[in-house]
Amino acid sequence: MVQPLGYLKESASQTAGPYVHIGCTPNFTGIHGVYDHDLGSGSLVNEQTRGERITIRGRVIDGAGTALRDALVEIWQADADGFYNSPSETRGKADPNFFGWARCPGDMETGEFVFETIKPGRVPFRDGRLMAPHVNFWIVARGINLGLNTRMYFSDETQANAEDPILARIEHKVRVPTLVGKRDGDTVTFDIYLQGENETIFFDI
Template sequence: MSERLGVTPAQTVGPFLHLGLRWPDGPYVVPEGTSGAFWIRGRVLDGTGAPVVDALVETWQADPDGRFDHPDDPRGARQPAIPGFRGFGRSETDAQGGYALLTVKPGPLPDPDGGTEAPHLTLSLFARGLLHRLVTRLYFPHEPANAADPVLSGVDAERRATLVAAAAPDGFRFDIHLQGEHETVFFAV
């Protein structure tokens, strides 16, 4: 008779998290100089408004046509039209909790129920003290498709603004609040 062992308990992410997750292309979802590219910049803040200086923000997104070069795309994987587009970026936070990612606007996506999801980025956040990554979405301001997006419209109206970026001179601003009055909406995935 074999002995059944229990599940190893989850542990918080340690203080050296960013060392193991650093990678050469980092914040560049597209190469510098890509037509239509812009920066998404923001800060990661704790419940008191203090910067989280050792976090990592990771993004995953569709290309401007709303497609993924990935076998899980139900329409089939397809190479993006933009040379060097990866659909993935990773940025460590700095001493002020700031992060930055260079990307392009994704296209709308079909949802499983036959509707359409508004253009958005999926963001994962890793930081000291978290047992698991936090997942949120970044939607674009003044996007007509936001009103019909099934995920965004499923969020309480008074909290939707925590998922919508603000226009900035070189792209968009999206601060992530881990707790508190302006806490960003996070999703259980």
């Protein structure tokens, strides 16, 4: 039986802010007593975590070149051996001392987000080819109707980046650098541009 067209209408989309921090990071906003700590806050590692320790720093920058001060950024990534801390991981056992996911609100003055993690191992693409080491990002903020997904690759992985099947699918190669974090020692800087000349590539997933 055919349903009438007005039976199930799509709900209107709304932006994530300004209440996203209240719901996702109440302690960060000064609302204490709801949770002992904000879910996903803090480091992805502990003293027993395997792998090379790195710090990821960056900002979410709008079309006018201004860092957003109310962005919320989440990352997820493989461990040092290329396994995800997920029930759907069937290739092997992930490092039990690596959480694999974290959430960080941008600093309310500078807009900077910071993650303490490890450099991920290479993960196979669905056809078996190895992808370059990368970290997945999800970004929400006031004015963004749908969360934005992107990736950060590493500037010290030139050969692996050249072999990566996802990067190979990008038609305009001049935009590939928007997905590459700049490595300096144990710090990787990755600024995410929402619009403009340096607009970051976002993925429809």
